[in-house]
């Protein structure tokens with residue numbers, strides 16, 4: 001065992017922690033100020049903005065639309081485009097596992113403690129965010145408006161119209177897109193910037209983050225009655241919002 | 245005698261903080277290691293780790309939200325009744341009859357949203373600064389679990405007011421869980437405590453929300469903070485060694501290799517920035 005360890009090449013790095021200062025008072029004072037600012041902001045918010053409360057739960061009356069809390073609206077948006085097992089369980093499960101795996105894929109120490117690690121990091125982040133956002137918005141619009149005959153719309157209905165089984169549109173096509181977009185992003189970043197492992201992981205994390213943000217915004221602010229796409233001002237408050 | 249002297253140079257204050265006000269380096273060390281709350285910190289940290297634009301204090305603010313949520317949450321527990329018949333009415337009571345009730349409920353809600361956002365931002369800060377890299381791999385994994393627990397805490401709380409928003413959000417959530425391949429039915433029953441949303445669902449989620457998940461979070465956060473210390477505190481810059489240095493002079497000991505041009509440039513840029521602030 002020890003023999004194997006010896007063979008593993010040690011990464012040569014230069015560490016640069018710099019000058020040290022006492023935690024008291026330097027850090028403790030910053031923490032105190034930060035905590036007080038947040039407490040004050042939350043207090044003001046709690047004085048002036050009410051937490052929503054709507055009518056008593058009623059299993060007989062389904063509100064339209066019925067939405068999850070905001071941080072799950074990205075997943076609820078996916079639910080409109082693919083099989084529920086994929087959107088509700090497999091995608092979030094895979095995301096958590098892949099997130100946890102990041103440090104075991106990108107194993108070098110160089111680049112620790114530096115925002116975006118290398119000079120290429122920030123441009124790659126910006127490019128990846130735009131690339132992802134364009135894909136996600138484009139696909140959402142396509143699935144909403146692509147005519148599929150007889151007033152129906154969407155990629156899956158169109159495929160069924162051509163005689164494909166539902167699994168193709170609900171499972172196969174979404175899987176293809178969800179692998180093609182990050183894969184193509186990694187290829188582009190590698191070619192254009194000659195990216196190393198850390199820089200490719202930056203591109204892929206940005207893909208995750210941008211998808212989450214864009215889908216959450218669409219699900220929160222652009223989905224109204226019957227979960228149709230609309231402008232935020234057309235959506236209105238939840239039904240039965242209490243005055244007090 | 246100044247005001248600070250008066251407040252800190254007396255028997256009572258010194259019975260709590262034996263060394264008095266920390267105005268010498270020795271006392272600045274002792275105040276940290278003698279205090280339960282402060283000893284989570286190291287005694288000294290790199291000046292770089294102090295820069296707000298490095299961590300944005302996001303991890304600390306996440307736990308601060310948790311503290312606020314615990315205090316406001318205990319207050320709400322005095323009045324909230326976890327029964328299908330009474331839950332919604334007890335919220336109305338909190339909003340209208342209880343002194344500071346609406347304030348505490350609002351604060352609990354806004355701090356909960358803030359915590360989810362802060363934890364997501366903290367993860368993103370850790371990612372883009374490369375702070376998950378060795379030796380901090382496992383603390384990142386703990387972080388991913390903490391993120392999951394944070395989501396679950398927020399989601400279990402969402403059902404408790406027993407209004408239409410809560411009921412149907414949970415319906416959507418439980419349907420998603422129920423679509424799990426192979427074990428969907430079992431998951432659905434486990435989530436709802438039966439075949440439909442009702443009293444057994446409410447009491448189950450209430451228990452998870454007020455006891456199980458907060459305790460889990462406390463244990464995991466303790467491990468998380470412990471590991472931050474054991475992994476050498478907050479990350480500081482690590483640059484790749486220049487190629488010549490790796491070419492195998494056996495002893496590079498203290499004659500440490502010079503940083504590469506790029507690294508040196510960045511380092512000096514950082515020093516300048518610090519001089520400015």
Ligand code: HEM
Pocket residue numbers: 299301302303304306307363366367370375376380383384385386387388390391394465468472477478479
């Ligand atoms: C309840 C949630 C969490 C709390 C209360 C928390 C708290 C903290 C605190 C106070 C620090 C010290 C540095 C700082 O403030 O940035 C820290 C560092 C760290 N956290 Fe978290 N954290 C949480 C969730 C997460 C998540 C979701 C991740 C990643 C997936 C994560 C990964 C890390 C890592 C790797 C460090 C070391 C960073 C460094 O050395 O620069 N944590 N955490």
